[in-house]
Amino acid sequence: MAHSMRTETTPHLDEGRDRRDMAIRYALLPLRVFLGVTFVYAGLDKLTNSAFMHSSGPGSIGELMHSVRGSSAIPALVDLALKSPVGFGYAIALGELAVGIGTLIGLLSRLAALGGALISLSLWLTVSWASTPYYYGNDLAYLMAWIPLVLAGAPVLSLDAALHTRRQRAAWY
Numbered sequence: 001m002a003h004s005m006r007t008e009t010t011p012h013l014d015e016g017r018d019r020r021d022m023a024i025r026y027a028l029l030p031l032r033v034f035l036g037v038t039f040v041y042a043g044l045d046k047l048t049n050s051a052f053m054h055s056s057g058p059g060s061i062g063e064l065m066h067s068v069r070g071s072s073a074i075p076a077l078v079d080l081a082l083k084s085p086v087g088f089g090y091a092i093a094l095g096e097l098a099v100g101i102g103t104l105i106g107l108l109s110r111l112a113a114l115g116g117a118l119i120s121l122s123l124w125l126t127v128s129w130a131s132t133p134y135y136y137g138n139d140l141a142y143l144m145a146w147i148p149l150v151l152a153g154a155p156v157l158s159l160d161a162a163l164h165t166r167r168q169r170a171a172w173y
Helices: 011-026 029-048 061-071 073-085 085-105 110-128 138-152 157-170
Strands: none
Touching: 011 029, 029 085, 029 110, 029 138, 061 073, 061 085, 085 110, 110 138, 138 157
16 A cells, blocks of 8 residues: 655644744734834933023033943043033934834844944943842833844835845846
8 A cells, every 4th residue: 555645734733833933924013113212202201301401500401410430331431521521412312213213114124223222231231230139120121122133124014124025036137
């Protein structure tokens, strides 16, 4: 008796694989949206807060930097910010805005994520370093959240993906 090999596939098994593949492709999208919206909001909040962009006074960037200087992991970084607190405030706010927009639209997404990670790292080492226990300081969690986006970028629903597809089509012709 001859035995033959089955070559047909079971439709319901392929359907499960397709859903799993789609879930894997879109897995970082919620993180990308959350971080993008959060950083756009943080940047706009700083830029529109009349008290924040001052060298001194309640709620100012200058007061914040003075208050964390003694508890910072890198006091020299705080000292650098204190040389021009308003300039530093604008740099952080505009950096957050650029990172958030780049992350949301997926343009230069790995670079945007690296910028977000560096902003989060600098804030963790200065502003939230003294948080006890350490997990109360949210900047460390943001730093860790940026790492998957630094590694993977924005492979779906992004300008990076659209530009990649366009370059591939142009090279094909």
